[in-house]
Amino acid sequence: xxxxxxxxxxxxxxxxxxxxxxxxxxxxxxxxxxxxxxxxxxxxxxxxxxxxxxxxxxxxxxxxxxxxxxxxxxxxxxxxxxxxxxxxxxxxxxxxxxxxxxxxxxxxxxxxxxxxxxxxxxxxxxxxxxxxxxxxxxxxxxxxxxxxxxxxxxxxxxxxxxxxxxxxxxxxxxxxxxxxxxxxxxxxxxxxxxxxxxxxxxxxxxxxxxxxxxxxxxxxxxxxxxxxxxxxxxxxxxxxxxxxxxxxxxxxxxxxxxxxxxxxxxxxxxxxxxxxxxxxxxxxxxxxxxxxxxxxxxxxxxxxxxxxxxxxxxxxxxxxxxxxxxxxxxxxxxxxxxxxxxxxxxxxxxxxxxxxxxxxxxxxxxxxxxxxxxxxxxxxxxxxxxxxxxxxxxxxxxxxxxxxxxxxxxxxxxxxxxxxxxxxxxxxxxxxxxxxxxxxxxxxxxxxxxxxxxxxxxxxxxxxxxxxxxxxxxxxxxxxx
Amino acid sequence: xxxxxxxxxxxxxxxxxxxxxxxxxxxxxxxxxxxxxxxxxxxxxxxxxxxxxxxxxxxxxxxxxxxxxxxxxxxxxxxxxxxxxxxxxxxxxxxxxxxxxxxxxxxxxxxxxxxxxxxxxxxxxxxxxxxxxxxxxxxxxxxxxxxxxxxxxxxxxxxxxxxxxxxxxxxxxxxxxxxxxxxxxxxxxxxxxxxxxxxxxxxxxxxxxxxxxxxxxxxxxxxxxxxxxxxxxxxxxxxxxxxxxxxxxxxxx
Ligand SMILES: Nc1ncnc2c1ncn2[C@@H]1O[C@H](COP(=O)(O)OP(=O)(O)OP(=O)(O)O)[C@@H](O)[C@H]1O
Ligand SMILES: [Mg+2]
Numbered sequence: 001x002x003x004x005x006x007x008x009x010x011x012x013x014x015x016x017x018x019x020x021x022x023x024x025x026x027x028x029x030x031x032x033x034x035x036x037x038x039x040x041x042x043x044x045x046x047x048x049x050x051x052x053x054x055x056x057x058x059x060x061x062x063x064x065x066x067x068x069x070x071x072x073x074x075x076x077x078x079x080x081x082x083x084x085x086x087x088x089x090x091x092x093x094x095x096x097x098x099x100x101x102x103x104x105x106x107x108x109x110x111x112x113x114x115x116x117x118x119x120x121x122x123x124x125x126x127x128x129x130x131x132x133x134x135x136x137x138x139x140x141x142x143x144x145x146x147x148x149x150x151x152x153x154x155x156x157x158x159x160x161x162x163x164x165x166x167x168x169x170x171x172x173x174x175x176x177x178x179x180x181x182x183x184x185x186x187x188x189x190x191x192x193x194x195x196x197x198x199x200x201x202x203x204x205x206x207x208x209x210x211x212x213x214x215x216x217x218x219x220x221x222x223x224x225x226x227x228x229x230x231x232x233x234x235x236x237x238x239x240x241x242x243x244x245x246x247x248x249x250x251x252x253x254x255x256x257x258x259x260x261x262x263x264x265x266x267x268x269x270x271x272x273x274x275x276x277x278x279x280x281x282x283x284x285x286x287x288x289x290x291x292x293x294x295x296x297x298x299x300x301x302x303x304x305x306x307x308x309x310x311x312x313x314x315x316x317x318x319x320x321x322x323x324x325x326x327x328x329x330x331x332x333x334x335x336x337x338x339x340x341x342x343x344x345x346x347x348x349x350x351x352x353x354x355x356x357x358x359x360x361x362x363x364x365x366x367x368x369x370x371x372x373x374x375x376x377x378x379x380x381x382x383x384x385x386x387x388x389x390x391x392x393x394x395x396x397x398x399x400x401x402x403x404x405x406x407x408x409x410x411x412x413x414x415x416x417x418x419x420x421x422x423x424x425x426x427x428x429x430x431x432x433x434x435x436x437x438x439x440x441x442x443x444x445x446x447x448x449x450x451x452x453x454x455x456x457x458x459x460x461x462x463x464x465x466x467x468x469x470x471x472x473x474x475x476x477x478x479x480x481x
Numbered sequence: 482x483x484x485x486x487x488x489x490x491x492x493x494x495x496x497x498x499x500x501x502x503x504x505x506x507x508x509x510x511x512x513x514x515x516x517x518x519x520x521x522x523x524x525x526x527x528x529x530x531x532x533x534x535x536x537x538x539x540x541x542x543x544x545x546x547x548x549x550x551x552x553x554x555x556x557x558x559x560x561x562x563x564x565x566x567x568x569x570x571x572x573x574x575x576x577x578x579x580x581x582x583x584x585x586x587x588x589x590x591x592x593x594x595x596x597x598x599x600x601x602x603x604x605x606x607x608x609x610x611x612x613x614x615x616x617x618x619x620x621x622x623x624x625x626x627x628x629x630x631x632x633x634x635x636x637x638x639x640x641x642x643x644x645x646x647x648x649x650x651x652x653x654x655x656x657x658x659x660x661x662x663x664x665x666x667x668x669x670x671x672x673x674x675x676x677x678x679x680x681x682x683x684x685x686x687x688x689x690x691x692x693x694x695x696x697x698x699x700x701x702x703x704x705x706x707x708x709x710x711x712x713x714x715x716x717x718x719x720x721x722x723x724x725x726x727x728x729x730x731x732x733x734x
Contacts, residue, residue: 428532429569435553436529436563437583437639438590447582451573451622 029086035059038186041086045155048162058175058185065179071342072371072403073311075284078249083218085187140204150195151206154222157193164195168226172255172292172319180251180286180313184220188253191221196231196262205461207236210252218249225255227262229295234265236464248273250309251286260295260322265303267460269468272308279338279367282310289316293325293351301328302345303459305468310339315373317346320354320382327356330456334472335368335400344373344405349385349415358389361453363472364400371403378415385415393423394452396445446473482507482678483548483647488539490527496537497523499703505647508675512689512714513682515700516722521682522566524700525651529563530556543647558590562645564636566652566682571623576635577605579623580642587643608641612668629656637665641672648672649680654688666691686718699725 029040038059042052067077144151150161158165175185192208210221227233237254250272258264266289275282285308291300302316318327329345347356356376364370370393378385393402404421426448434444450457450469457465483505490498497520505511513521527534528541530553541548548556571579584604585595596604609616612634624632633653640648650669654662669679669692681692689697689711697713698705701722706729707713717725 427569430571432529432531432553433565433569433571434579434583436557436565437579437643438554438557438587439583440554440586443582443586447574447579448571451571454573 027086027088028084031084032081033083033085033187037085041187041189044086045158047158050166051158054169054175055186055188058182059187061176062179062182062186065176065182067179071313071373072369072405073313073340073342075311075340078284080183080218080249083249085218085220086189088189143204144202147200147203148197149200149202150193152193154188154191154193154224157224161193161195164226165193165224168224168255168257169222170255172257173253173288173290178288181253181288184222184251184253184288187218188220188222191223191252193223194225194233194235196227196233198228198259199230200228201231202233205234205236207238209238218251220250221252223252223254224257225264225266226257227259227264227298229260229262231259232263234461235267236461237266237268238271248282249284249286252288254287254289254316256291256300258291258293258295258298258300258325261297262295263299263301264291265301266291266316267464268302268304268306269460269464269471270304270306270308270312271471273310274308274339275310275337277337277366279310282339283308285309285312285314287312287314289314290319290346291317291327292319293322293327293354295325296322296351297324298322299326299328301326301330301459303328303330303456304332304343305453305456305460305471306331306333306341306343307471309341312339312341312343314343315345317348318356319348319350320356320385321350322354323351324353324355325351326354328459329356329358329360329374330459331360332363332453332456332468332472333360333370333372334363335365335370337366337368339366339368341369342371342373344371344375346375346377347387349376349378349382349387351382353384354382355386356388358387358391359455360389360391361456362391362393362402363396363449363452364393364402365396367399369401369403371405373405373407375407375409376417377408378410378412378417380411382412383414385412385417387415387417389417389419391419391421392452393421394449395423395425442473449473482544484542485528486540486542488524488527488541489537490523490534491537492523492534497534497703498527500539501700501703501705503698503705505678505680507646507678509696510673510679510681510692510694512692512694512697513680513700513705514684514697514714514717516726519700520703521700522651523703525563525566525649525680525682528556528649529553529561554586555590557643557645558587560644560646562640562643562648564633564640564648564650564653566655568624568627568632568636570625570627572625574623575621576619576623580605580639583639584642605642608638611641611671612638613664614638630658630661633657634661634665637668641668644672646677647679648677649682651682652684653681654683654685662688663691686714689714701725701729 029037035056038055042055173181176182194206196202225235256264256266272283272285293300300318306312316329320327327347333341333343335341344360345358358374360372362370362372372391374389376387391404395402402423406419408417410417430448431441431444435441449472453472457468460468485501485503488498488501489496501524515521527536536549581601588595614634618631633656636653657665681694694711697709697711699707707725
């Protein structure tokens with residue numbers, strides 16, 4: 001075995017760090033999926049009738065839909081009747097504030113390096129922690145509410161701000177948008193809601209941390225972010241899951257609404273359990289994320305670092321409806337072992353002078369398959385639309401694959417669309433050069449990979465960027481070929 | 482410091498080095514010359530530990546240790562430095578970041594504390610002067626878009642930062658303009674000490690006017706076929722390699 005292969009071998013054999021699970025008493029729905037289960041979930045959450053009706057309508061639509069097969073991913077059919085659609089840690093009563101949360105649950109988050117204790121959180125990041133199906137606590141609520149910012153769990157928002165939920169739920173991702181979005185609309189359990197009123201710049205990062213703990217439970221979160229005129233918010237999402245032999249389904253929906261002059265930055269560091277090195281277990285991550293730049297001069301920016309999941313199917317998109325609006329997509333997707341990722345973005349230019357920028361950096365190692373799928377659509381009315389896409393692939397070893405599927409649809413002749421793509425391998429020359437300067441192969445790979453992904457990592461808020469760098473290093477670090 | 486005994490090495494089954502013998506003592510400068518393809522870079526790579534080359538025979542002792550047993554990074558940490566004939570580019574990694582990682586890993590191996598940011602930057606400033614390195618280059622991605630001469634100068638700058646005991650300069654002079662040649666040679670001379678030694682691979686006598694060698698060796702067909710003093714370089718400059726090739730070829734018949 002050559003040294004390069006050895007290095008790759010070492011990286012691929014690295015264990016997933018967050019693979020532990022905790023036993024706690026849970027409130028669970030019976031296994032299976034039908035109208036009664038949906039009613040059960042809705043009742044559990046004491047939802048208003050209109051929301052139950054909405055769920056049931058989505059369910060009806062879903063029954064008529066087919067699982068999509070166009071993505072470049074292969075996995076055994078998921079038996080959706082064998083899943084549980086709701087599991088929540090049992091708490092005697094609903095916690096009113098953080099002090100009332102079960103210490104055992106807080107410990108789960110401490111162990112992940114996330115403190116829900118406000119005093120301890122010096123960096124000034126407000127966190128909403130979601131465990132299995134429900135939000136267990138949100139920090140800094142009071143500080144934020146003084147500015148009129150709402151940041152709470154989705155269920156709470158349904159109770160406290162029904163008019164906002166009613167107005168925006170499904171307005172960006174219609175319930176029948178696609179198979180998984182429809183499923184989510186029927187059974188979604190919890191997630192985060194965030195509302196920034198006109199003229200407010202949110203003074204801290206808002207962050208949701210998703211953790212799957214229970215076995216055989218699908219996780220279907222719903223995130224909704226509404227930024228009113230002239231507002232700004234930066235939102236972070238982090239995810240981990242325990243190591244289990246069976247695959248677990250995760251099908252979330254994220255909707256972002258940006259009004260006039262509003263700016264929303266959405267960053268994800270996704271580290272779901274990727275499966276073991278033989279491809280056993282892992283999360284199936286089928287997510288629909290979409291934002292609409294509804295108002296003029298608004299901006300939505302997606303940044304994602306995808307390192308986990310056995311199968312990823314995810315295309316954070318922007319609908320550029322307002323004139324002069326801007327959409328951005330920065331992505332690093334790493335696949336190792338037997339992971340499969342089909343990810344990318346859609347930029348839909350509707351307004352005049354709309355701009356979009358796509359920077360996608362794929363890194364594949366082991367036997368993994370990494371696909372970029374991007375669509376740039378310029379509608380008739382969108383004069384002077386601009387798009388720039390840069391799609392790079394980095395290969396480590398010779399058993400993995402990188403694929404690029406760009407789709408371009410232009411209906412206005414004033415559009416300017418540029419697409420650049422490169423594929424490279426981490427060279428033996430680069431690795432040897434680092435070694436010759438005294439740098440170990442592991443660190444050399446980390447350096448090279450982080451250098452390659454720099455443009456994307458630079459988009460992340462500081463604390464997240466550091467975490468993401470470590471994660472990249474941990475997930476593969478070494479690549480040569 | 483370095484003893485090379487009957488070193489044979491091949492790549493993909495083709496023998497390139499066919500019995501190299503060389504003894505280098507602390508404080509010495511050895512120049513290695515020889516026609517294109519004679520194996521000079523191969524020798525440098527084998528000493529630095531490049532994987533692709535298979536050592537089929539012989540041994541190399543460096544400061545009492547069997548060099549061939551060490552991983553390339555450990556050879557570097559022990560004090561072997563190779564200034565590459567063709568330095569590679571690493572996109573997105575600044576020279577500063579790269580060097581800081583390197584310097585601190587080398588220091589750790591040598592049992593020294595890592596340099597903090599302030600110390601590191603001041604060391605960098607000091608060493609930059611040595612080769613009149615432009616600060617702007619160091620914030621750019623390592624070697625990316627550097628001119629040929631800038632890459633070579635950067636190699637010597639890295640050498641200054643890593644303080645090796647044995648430096649191997651593989652055609653560091655090619656690509657340098659006349660002024661840069663002086664500056665870089667000057668830098669190399671300043672780094673010279675009674676405890677360090679250098680192997681200087683070059684095609685041109687001109688470099689040896691600045692970096693004055695104690696010995697000059699001619700490599701041909703994977704062997705050192707002639708050794709001499711500085712004068713040998715002058716003789717080669719004048720007469721080329723044919724006469725040596727003839728000597729060797731006649732002798733081997
Ligand atoms: N991968 C390879 N397969 C076969 N032969 C190789 C390979 N790599 C190098 N060689 C050969 O090894 C020989 C020695 O090459 P080397 O680079 O050491 O020469 P050099 O003396 O440094 O030459 P120059 O003066 O041109 O730099 C050359 O004939 C070269 O073609
Ligand atoms: Mg050479």
